Amino acid sequence: MNAFMTWFYQMSSPPHFYRWAGRAIPWFMWPALILSAVAAYLGLVRSPEDYQMGHTVRIMYVHVPSAWLSMWCYTSMAVASAIGWIWRMKLAHAVAAAIAPAGAALTFLALVTGAIWGKPTWGTYWVWDARLTSELVLLFLFMGVVLLRNAFEDRAQGDRAAAILAIVGVVNVPIIHYSVNWWNTLHQSASVSVAGKSGIDSSMLMPLLLMVLGFTLYLVALILMRTRNEVLLRESRKRWVQELVQS
Amino acid sequence: MIEWLNMDGDGIYVWPCYVLTLIVLIANVWVAKLQHASLLKRAAARARHNDARTEVLEEISP
Numbered sequence: 007m008n009a010f011m012t013w014f015y016q017m018s019s020p021p022h023f024y025r026w027a028g029r030a031i032p033w034f035m036w037p038a039l040i041l042s043a044v045a046a047y048l049g050l051v052r053s054p055e056d057y058q059m060g061h062t063v064r065i066m067y068v069h070v071p072s073a074w075l076s077m078w079c080y081t082s083m084a085v086a087s088a089i090g091w092i093w094r095m096k097l098a099h100a101v102a103a104a105i106a107p108a109g110a111a112l113t114f115l116a117l118v119t120g121a122i123w124g125k126p127t128w129g130t131y132w133v134w135d136a137r138l139t140s141e142l143v144l145l146f147l148f149m150g151v152v153l154l155r156n157a158f159e160d161r162a163q164g165d166r167a168a169a170i171l172a173i174v175g176v177v178n179v180p181i182i183h184y185s186v187n188w189w190n191t192l193h194q195s196a197s198v199s200v201a202g203k204s205g206i207d208s209s210m211l212m213p214l215l216l217m218v219l220g221f222t223l224y225l226v227a228l229i230l231m232r233t234r235n236e237v238l239l240r241e242s243r244k245r246w247v248q249e250l251v252q253s
Numbered sequence: 254m255i256e257w258l259n260m261d262g263d264g265i266y267v268w269p270c271y272v273l274t275l276i277v278l279i280a281n282v283w284v285a286k287l288q289h290a291s292l293l294k295r296a297a298a299r300a301r302h303n304d305a306r307t308e309v310l311e312e313i314s315p
Contacts, residue, residue: 035282051257063261064267067275111277121272126266162293218309224278238292242299251297 018097020237022194027116027230034227042220048213065123067213073116073141077179079109080144083151084176087169091119095231099165100240103155104232108225110148117141128192135195136185140178147175161240199227 016022049067058061083105090098120138121131132138151168156162186195196205206214241247257263 050267050271055261062265062266064260064263065270065276067271072274108281111281115277118273122270123258126263152311224274228285230279231282231289235288235292238296242292242296247296248303250302251293251300 010243018037018095019251020097020100020168020244021080023097024234024237024250027234029232031227034223034230035170038223038227039046041216041223043214044096045217045220052208053210053213059127062123062126063210064212065119066210067217069116069119069123070214071218074118074218075221075225076109076113076116076141076144078222079105079112080147080172081176084172087172091166091169091173096165096240097237099169100235100236101229102151102169103165103236104153104229106148106168106172108228112225113141113145113148117145133191133192136189137182137191140182140185141242143178143184145180147171147178152173172205184220206209 035189045067049064049169053064053067056062083102084134086102086105088097090093090102117138119139125131126131153170155164155168159169186193238247258268261266
């Protein structure tokens, strides 16, 4: 526990974080590339087609990771915002600011790939179904957080306002997750279960889980990259940044 | 190959999803790299400006 706390305190120092993240990014990005490439090969070539959906089931391997990670992004952003707001930790606000555009991109992907998958499966690109609508609300929340942060001239005020929106908006995450159980939706209920038996065959589950892992590592690398940028932007007048660019 | 790309007619739905995903994932990293380079450039310009200012102040100080 002490080692973790020491690491946590070290990480809250912007120069320490900047250097650590620079070294850590390739360790996340390269495995992400390899895992995603293997998962894409298994999903597009090796996995079987679905008896009802045919080959369109292969959209699942990009749609599901995007959708899952969009929710993970929002939850992480809300946690980082809460830490930044409660303990006034600047780095936590920088992490939250870095997550928001990445989360918006994944939510956009989940919505568009879902709409494309919906056409051959449901006969329509879009319905105002609880799952689809709550995911669209998630995109608006991510965009709202980005816009609100940039609406203030004073960065600290923008961080606080964005943190409040991020924390309040987290209520939408369980709504997205449970929408298929709470309401009668066109979107199917969960096929993959963490605790119980998954409803899909292992030949499809394996590429899906590999792709989820690949996307997760990619996302961590991207968030580290974007957080480094946020740190540079926020600390540009500090001596360590001046020394960094002169070295 | 053509048969695999066509996927019994489902290729028109499957491939756009994969291409779009690839574009978004690459664009995210590319934009972050460009932004990083631009921030470093700006910080270097500021450091040069500060150095020049310090030199002038040292020259004019008695």
